[in-house]
Amino acid sequence: MSSERGRIRITGFDADAVERREPLSDWTENRAGETEGRWERGWREFRQNRSAMLGLYVVAAMALLAVFARPITVAGVTVQPFALAPYRPDAILYVQGLDVSAYEAPSLAHPFGTDGSARDVFSRVLYGGRFSLSIGFIVVFVTAAIGLVYGAVAGYYGGWVDEVMMRVLDLIFAFPGLLLALIIVAVLGKGYWELVLAFTAIGWAGYARLIRGEILKVKENEYVTAAKALGARDRRVIFRHVVPNAVAPLIVQASLSIGTVVIGVAALGFLGLGLPPGSAEWGTMLDQTRETIVQGPGGTIPWWVTVFPGGAIFLFVMSMNLIGDGINDALDAQEGEDVARGGEV
Amino acid sequence: MSLRRFVAIRVASTIPILFGVSVFTFALVHLTPGDPIDQLVALNPQISAAEEAAIRARYGLDGPVWQQYLTWMSNLLRGDFGTVIAVDQPVGPYIMARLPETVALGLFGWAIALLIAIPTGIYAAVNKDTLGDDLSRVFALSGISLPNFWLGLMLILVFALWLDLWPVLAPDKPLLSPAMLWYLILPGVTIGTASSATLMRVMRSSMAEELNKEYVTAARAKGLPERTVVLKHVLRNSLISVTTIAAFLTAGIFAGAVVVEQVFAWPGLGRAFVQAIIGREVDLIMAITLFTGVTIILANLLADIVYAVLDPRIRYD
Amino acid sequence: MALLEVDDLTVNYYTEEGVVTAVEDLSFRIDRGEKFGVVGESGAGKSVTALSLLRLVERSGRIESGEIRFKGEDLLSMSESAVRDVRGNEIAMIFQDAQTALNPVYTVGEQIAETIRHHLDYGDAAARERTVRLLDDVGIPEPEARYDDYPHEFSGGMQQRAVIAMALSCDPDLLIADEPTTALDVTIEAKILDRLDRLAAEYDTAIQLITHDLGVIAEVCDRVLVMYAGRAVERASVEELYYDPKHPYTVGLMSAIPRIGDRQDRLQTIPGTMPDLVEVPSGCSFHPRCPFAEEACTRTRPQLVDPATGERAGPDERSAACLAYTGDLDGELDYEVEVRGRDAGAATAESEPPEPDGGGVDRGADPDADSEGKADE
Numbered sequence A: 001m002s003s004e005r006g007r008i009r010i011t012g013f014d015a016d017a018v019e020r021r022e023p024l025s026d027w028t029e030n031r032a033g034e035t036e037g038r039w040e041r042g043w044r045e046f047r048q049n050r051s052a053m054l055g056l057y058v059v060a061a062m063a064l065l066a067v068f069a070r071p072i073t074v075a076g077v078t079v080q081p082f083a084l085a086p087y088r089p090d091a092i093l094y095v096q097g098l099d100v101s102a103y104e105a106p107s108l109a110h111p112f113g114t115d116g117s118a119r120d121v122f123s124r125v126l127y128g129g130r131f132s133l134s135i136g137f138i139v140v141f142v143t144a145a146i147g148l149v150y151g152a153v154a155g156y157y158g159g160w161v162d163e164v165m166m167r168v169l170d171l172i173f174a175f176p177g178l179l180l181a182l183i184i185v186a187v188l189g190k191g192y193w194e195l196v197l198a199f200t201a202i203g204w205a206g207y208a209r210l211i212r213g214e215i216l217k218v219k220e221n222e223y224v225t226a227a228k229a230l231g232a233r234d235r236r237v238i239f240r241h242v243v244p245n246a247v248a249p250l251i252v253q254a255s256l257s258i259g260t261v262v263i264g265v266a267a268l269g270f271l272g273l274g275l276p277p278g279s280a281e282w283g284t285m286l287d288q289t290r291e292t293i294v295q296g297p298g299g300t301i302p303w304w305v306t307v308f309p310g311g312a313i314f315l316f317v318m319s320m321n322l323i324g325d326g327i328n329d330a331l332d333a334q335e336g337e338d339v340a341r342g343g344e345v
Numbered sequence B: 001m002s003l004r005r006f007v008a009i010r011v012a013s014t015i016p017i018l019f020g021v022s023v024f025t026f027a028l029v030h031l032t033p034g035d036p037i038d039q040l041v042a043l044n045p046q047i048s049a050a051e052e053a054a055i056r057a058r059y060g061l062d063g064p065v066w067q068q069y070l071t072w073m074s075n076l077l078r079g080d081f082g083t084v085i086a087v088d089q090p091v092g093p094y095i096m097a098r099l100p101e102t103v104a105l106g107l108f109g110w111a112i113a114l115l116i117a118i119p120t121g122i123y124a125a126v127n128k129d130t131l132g133d134d135l136s137r138v139f140a141l142s143g144i145s146l147p148n149f150w151l152g153l154m155l156i157l158v159f160a161l162w163l164d165l166w167p168v169l170a171p172d173k174p175l176l177s178p179a180m181l182w183y184l185i186l187p188g189v190t191i192g193t194a195s196s197a198t199l200m201r202v203m204r205s206s207m208a209e210e211l212n213k214e215y216v217t218a219a220r221a222k223g224l225p226e227r228t229v230v231l232k233h234v235l236r237n238s239l240i241s242v243t244t245i246a247a248f249l250t251a252g253i254f255a256g257a258v259v260v261e262q263v264f265a266w267p268g269l270g271r272a273f274v275q276a277i278i279g280r281e282v283d284l285i286m287a288i289t290l291f292t293g294v295t296i297i298l299a300n301l302l303a304d305i306v307y308a309v310l311d312p313r314i315r316y317d
Numbered sequence C: 001m002a003l004l005e006v007d008d009l010t011v012n013y014y015t016e017e018g019v020v021t022a023v024e025d026l027s028f029r030i031d032r033g034e035k036f037g038v039v040g041e042s043g044a045g046k047s048v049t050a051l052s053l054l055r056l057v058e059r060s061g062r063i064e065s066g067e068i069r070f071k072g073e074d075l076l077s078m079s080e081s082a083v084r085d086v087r088g089n090e091i092a093m094i095f096q097d098a099q100t101a102l103n104p105v106y107t108v109g110e111q112i113a114e115t116i117r118h119h120l121d122y123g124d125a126a127a128r129e130r131t132v133r134l135l136d137d138v139g140i141p142e143p144e145a146r147y148d149d150y151p152h153e154f155s156g157g158m159q160q161r162a163v164i165a166m167a168l169s170c171d172p173d174l175l176i177a178d179e180p181t182t183a184l185d186v187t188i189e190a191k192i193l194d195r196l197d198r199l200a201a202e203y204d205t206a207i208q209l210i211t212h213d214l215g216v217i218a219e220v221c222d223r224v225l226v227m228y229a230g231r232a233v234e235r236a237s238v239e240e241l242y243y244d245p246k247h248p249y250t251v252g253l254m255s256a257i258p259r260i261g262d263r264q265d266r267l268q269t270i271p272g273t274m275p276d277l278v279e280v281p282s283g284c285s286f287h288p289r290c291p292f293a294e295e296a297c298t299r300t301r302p303q304l305v306d307p308a309t310g311e312r313a314g315p316d317e318r319s320a321a322c323l324a325y326t327g328d329l330d331g332e333l334d335y336e337v338e339v340r341g342r343d344a345g346a347a348t349a350e351s352e353p354p355e356p357d358g359g360g361v362d363r364g365a366d367p368d369a370d371s372e373g374k375a376d377e
């Protein structure tokens, strides 16, 4: 204190003594557990999130059911011999000599009933998971990879490179995703890989923008400046230092957009522009059943052909979104745009 | 920079994007094997090769793609959007006849989305981690996860077929009659649900975030009633981030219209687009795509303006 | 009857890591017009105490027990609407960081005027007029024009003045100032403190000044409460505290020689940091950092006692919570306080108190002559 009170000096408060002496009790400043890394902590929190774990179990179960629905043969060799689905998805049952007609209500023999061509809806729904799930995961993986590289390059170099690359993104964003996908499918025709391509074409832009934003944030950090000062090459700087830090929001967005892609694929199927008619893809199945509803009252309504395939889409997408939310919470990523993309299509 | 100048610059900057969209779409559509004439010829085998060439020339479908594009562009600049070949009708009137249907549907869906999302979002954020919040989260998550075409089918199944409250398909009545409002409900709910769920989540999270800020404690410390604190102080701040997302959802509403109009056999642009894709109606695809692009860009512009009104910190310079 | 009487206040927070006792068994008194300081490092429970007085602890926190009587009425048993009539009206708060305490989307004037309209039933014009006068009072130039500015158009010092104006708007009896100058630089800090001091006298308002800075306390306060890890460890008048600190923690704070204008390493001479409140050390919670600690300190929790007698002290008596004063310590607290630059022998509290108005700041300077203008962002 320097004032009219005088200058006060205290002697005898020997701070060093505290450092020198043996600790009096076993209390320590740093408690255990704080060294736990971001990913371990994230995983621990995710496991404690009951709804997210439920989502994970449902997705895992649906994936297993799809794989084991019918045997899988690769080049004449059966690699997966199990058949949980009682019938082939394209088997028209009365043609096979079974006493089954079109639009039979659910029964023990056919838990989800039969459709307009007397096919077993239960078998078709199980098998149909193969299309939706695989397209969903493939598209998200590919789009995330493309977006990661694109966004990283744009964000890292900045300047006119960024400017040009961002204008291309603006172009993509001027289309509603589904419209562009429709046009692409119209160009390429129907089919599995055509769908993958169409959804890849519309999907990568969101990741690119997200990653660019993250890169811009991370770029300001000291360690990047330090790495550059040490003469690290650009590519090295991007992929060793910048990208790992931008990856958490990417994972959140990816997990939330699998559902979006699956709904989009099904929507195209429903519009008759997905897989060839008769495919056991969930959306395509609904396309064929729309007429049964629109024809209106009079006679019994075969509700099962609408309820079960659509219910499968809903169940899968809901579970995926539960997982996505769980990852989001666990990694403490910001909600906002990630959430918004969930509602698109 | 004044707001007016900002708007002018933003509008001007959309022109290259729209140009890009038109080139891109045109190229895509013309890469497609087959055009309406092929289908015409397939249906009428008696048409000779010479006649076919003449028909192509009439619809501007001969010559290299770039030439076709230039022709299309110069026509467009003169206000001519081309022809819907299948019905031999100009694209302009064809679109104008269907546009009100889609606008009515979209606005209705929007209104439902906002009416549900904003109050529920506020409620959930204020009562975080209560039963009501949990329920609203379940609603939001379901809304996002429901495929809209399936939701539409289920609504028909339940409300039209089982409860018999609506006819399955809307009767052919003039759009602007009060009776039509009733028939808008099912498709409107279908189209609005996903947007509503998304908006609600954003509303909840941005509101919850704002509620943790110190100015809220400060407002409470002033003795203001909780109502004022939430509806005056917090709401305006949280709407800032909601605005961006809301504009973003316009694209979703459009995409929704494509599917929902198909479900309800609604005679709007979305359905016209699907038919255009199936029938390879080049001019119609181009026109609808550009129209959508313009709408999305305008919606974003509007969001930027609302943003500036809500947030005094925004300066356009 | 004191203006504010706090008895045995305990506030718990329920966090994922467990129950955190942020404030424990805290008692103190503030008289009308008194300037009362609460000092301690961050995390000592000072801010929670302040929020408790307005019943504004966040959702995860709960006032577990104790009594808070304001003008004799128990705030804790009042209805919510009755408490709202107290908030901002009779007890007002100045927040640490004016920038975050102001709502960015409303004008500064509106944020002050709304309080006036709400509590005093003023009309729009009258509220505006009173606000302009308040802005003038706290030293904002051209108050008429600045009324319609948004917070981001104010500099940091101006924002803090606006927040003070907001707190004074309904002429409160008690002003809780939570680190009101920490976010500001030194010259502005001195001006704001001076302004606060004068206004408190003018409006006849008691102040509870919360800070980690003993220098600020010396500047403004009459009496002081020192907090450590959620508990009061020493209570004294400012003079006693400076010339005759009794608790080793206070001694540590003092030996860091805090004074206005000297910001760095202020508390460096106390080794270690304040414990995380989830896991407070046993016995005397200061023992891991106390140079005088002995084995007994890890077992017995010291009570607030009169250092002269070792008897339990009342809520407004001089007291310290160290085992040294209850005879449970083998050694002694062998520190010494020297005062230089004054008469020799004036080193103890028994001596005649020094000029009470003294401080580190030149009071002769015109407080309005500051050069803060519009923020240039």
Ligand code: SF4
Residues within 6 Å of the ligand: C247, C248, C249, C284, C285, C286, C287, C290, C291, C292, C293, C294, C297, C302, C321, C322, C323, C324, C329
């Ligand atoms: S009780 Fe012991 S540890 Fe606590 S302040 Fe006194 S001497 Fe230090």
